[in-house]
Amino acid sequence: MxxxxxxxxxxxxxxxxxxxxxxxxxxxxxxxxxxxxxxxxxxxxxxxxxxxxxxxxxxxxxxxxxxxxxxxxxxxxxxxxxxxxxxxxxxxxxxxxxxxxxxxxxxxxxxxxxxxxxxxxxxxxxxxxxxxxxxxxxxxxxxxxxxxxxxxxxxxxxxxxxxxxxxxxxxxxxxxxxxxxxxxxxxxxxxxxxxxxxxxxxxxxxxxxxxxxxxxxxxxxxxxGSPAELIAKHATREVLELRFGIGEQAAAVEKLRQARTGDRIEELPDRLLWYTAEGDAALAAAHALGLTPVTALVRRASLEDVFLALTGRTLVD
Amino acid sequence: MTTATASPGMALRFYRYCWLHYRRNWKGTIVISVANPLLFLVAIGAGLGAVVGSHVEALGGVSYLAFFAPGMLAAASMQNGMIESAFPVSYQRMPGRAYPVAVSTPLEPVDVLHGHALFMAVKIAIGAAAFCAVMFAFGVAASPLAVLALPAAVLTGFAFAMPVAAWAVTLPDVRPVQTLFKWVVMPLYLFSGTFFATTQLPEAVQHLVALTPLWHGVELCRTLTLGTATWAGSLTHTAYLTALALVGYVVARRNYHRHLHP
Missing domain, CATH: 3.40.50.300 (P-loop containing nucleotide triphosphate hydrolases)
Incomplete structure (x- = not known):
């Protein structure tokens, strides 16, 4: 029905x-x-x-x-x-x-x-x-x-x-x-x-x-759309979340942009998000660039990422 | 703006809610609405009245108790009309309270108004009936017309309840209600001929007092009780109070719709 x-x-x-x-x-x-x-x-x-x-x-x-x-x-x-x-x-x-x-x-x-x-x-x-x-x-x-x-x-x-x-x-x-x-x-x-x-x-x-x-x-x-459709359309399959020591994020972002991975990088106040098909591969690439994040997390993309991609803002401030 | 047709059956549903809610809250209001006026009647009417002495000319040749009691009936009714409307309406219209809940069901804002107004009228009538019973027991009634003081008192209370409900439903919080009681209810209570004959006031002030609704309520209740009522006087007072209730109702109907289905 x-x-x-x-x-x-x-x-x-x-x-x-x-x-x-x-x-x-x-x-x-x-x-x-x-x-x-x-x-x-x-x-x-x-x-x-x-x-x-x-x-x-x-x-x-x-x-x-x-x-x-x-x-x-x-x-x-x-x-x-x-x-x-x-x-x-x-x-x-x-x-x-x-x-x-x-x-x-x-x-x-x-x-x-x-x-x-x-x-x-x-x-x-x-x-x-x-x-x-x-x-x-x-x-x-x-x-x-x-x-x-x-x-x-x-x-x-x-x-x-x-x-x-x-x-x-x-x-x-x-x-x-x-x-x-x-x-x-x-x-x-x-x-x-x-x-x-x-x-x-x-x-x-x-x-x-x-x-x-x-x-x-x-x-x-x-x-x-459906949650899966929205994620497929507006985000990548995986997201690599990197946290850096205080004051080190800006330099890291700069390095990543110069490396021209072709992937989208989002800066949040406390961490950066790297949108990629393969999170582990991206992390390896980050290490190869000499980046030393305090924590690194690979996860599936979620609707939060969809919202961020669409509006440039996070949902819950 | 579309205003749905009122439904008496829907209004009764809200009326029943009011009683269920009241069953949990009656202790808080019974003192101020029933006991308080009766204490005033005894303390001022019988107590102070004995000091004043009887048959003072300014009181129209009756005892102070007989003069004061029907005035107090009207004043207490006014106060009950305001108590039944100002606080409950401004409280229940808040997010999460009874009004927004009721208007998300088949009830329309106008049904909520009707149901609540009926509850107010019944509560005013109960207070006035209790007061009349004690007043008549004191032997104050000088005419069979005195029984009409009861509907007169209910009309007085309702004439205040409707405009106040129309105002209270627009309030974002209950604070202005405190101001109403301090600056409107108290002066009216004191200077509308409840405690003393307004003929004792300067003439200019007398004209001003004669414009206030409570004065009309006091005069109506008093003349009916003491057997001095005239057709012209009673009809004028009744017309004034009815007009006030009606205007209040019309504005309330509009305001309920605007604020409950914004």
Missing amino acids: SDVIAQATGLVKTYPPRDKRSAPFTAVDGIDFTLQRGEAFGFLGPNGAGKSSTMRMIACVSPPTAGTLRVLGLDPATDGRRIRARLGVVPQDDALDSELSVRENLLIYGRYFGLSTRLIDERATQLLDFAQLTDKAAERVDALSGGMRRRLTIARSLINEPELLLLDEPTTGLDPQARHVLWDRLFRLKQQGVTLVLTTHYMDEAEQLCDRLVVMDGGKIVAQ
């Missing part, structure tokens, strides 16, 4: 000026995308790239300034209610009522969708099991850890059995272990056929979860 679940053409979001002295701010500057049913789709980019604004428009809580947007075949401008009834939303800030219990948070949310108390109870039991929170059901939300809260937010977003699940920075602020637990849950949802759309500024997250993604920067889409 490969039908379109959401589609945008020339989508723009401009916010009015906050006060008389400031100018209107264009967060999303004319983007096109098509989301297929059943896929996991990612909006990747640094903070301020326009990812969250895009998500808010898809979620029908923020009307587009220009362009066309269709979600579930409907127009958000006229059918916001009907679309939102079929969406699941996981906001970045969890947005749980911390004074209510875990189960009460699901009850309230289920009621917003007009579900009967009995149906909510039934689904809440299943969802708490899915979110590994069954033994926390009666606890107040403010007693939960960050990872538990995020899992509860995901459980809550599933109460209406959504066709499309929107996740805004789902693992930001979580420790590595909590992230892996969350990825596992999201992967299960994907296996069950739920369409996932997520924003992230973590490359590993995008690589783990997304079938397809777009890279956003400054309100525009700068590249799109």
Whole structure:
């Protein structure tokens, strides 16, 4: 089943000026995308790239300034209610009522969708099991850890059995272990056929979860494709990372450029990246040039390298 | 800008949330909204009233308690209207709180406004009913029309709640709310004829006071309770307060949409 679940053409979001002295701010500057049913789709980019604004428009809580947007075949401008009834939303800030219990948070949310108390109870039991929170059901939300809260937010977003699940920075602020637990849950949802759309500024997250993604920067889409396609197109197979002693990097870069390897060299504040087909061969070449890096690491190219190649900047500063 | 049609059923969903949330928080507000006005009624009305002596001419020939109680009813209702709107609205509209959550479901901003406004009205009514019960137990009512002081007090509270909600939903944080209570609520409370007859003020000030909404609420509640209400007076006060509530509602409807679905 490969039908379109959401589609945008020339989508723009401009916010009015906050006060008389400031100018209107264009967060999303004319983007096109098509989301297929059943896929996991990612909006990747640094903070301020326009990812969250895009998500808010898809979620029908923020009307587009220009362009066309269709979600579930409907127009958000006229059918916001009907679309939102079929969406699941996981906001970045969890947005749980911390004074209510875990189960009460699901009850309230289920009621917003007009579900009967009995149906909510039934689904809440299943969802708490899915979110590994069954033994926390009666606890107040403010007693939960960050990872538990995020899992509860995901459980809550599933109460209406959504066709499309929107996740805004789902693992930001979580420790590595909590992230892996969350990825596992999201992967299960994907296996069950739920369409996932997520924003992230973590490359590993995008690589783990997304079938397809777009890279956003400054309100525009700068590249799109599967993680493997993007890496193949915008980076080399391997990357050699070299760290030098303080003050020695500039001289090393100079030497490498003069050697004319034909490979792309990127300078980061703490290390240099050598994009090459064969990392070990490149390291041998560096040694042959008389370079003495403090550490040397050969790795596969990642989406981080794609972003760096496209924008000249790293994702997480 | 498209504004979706309001749905009463959706509004009730948010109203039910308000009660569930209140069940966790009632201890914090019951003192200020119900107990406080009653303590004032007893301490000022009965206590200070005994010192003032009865049948002072400026009070219209009634005891100080009878003069003060319906004024306090209106003032307490105003305060409840503000307490029910200013803090909760500015709090719940923040990222991660109840408003943004509700408007990401089938609820529209206008439904959230309706549900919350209904909750405010019910809370104002409960406070006013408790106050009326005690006031009538003191034997203050001089006319069967006194029962109308209850809806009059609810209207007074609601006439404040709506414009304040319209304002509070635009606030980036709750700090301006403190300012509102210091610089608007307190002066109105003191100078709108609650504690003393405004005829004791200089004439220029009297005209100014007669423009304030609380003065209309106080006059309406007082004349109904003491049996001195006139058709013209009561209709003017009611029209003024209704207009204020309506204007507040219309602005709130626009502001809720702008700020919750930006």
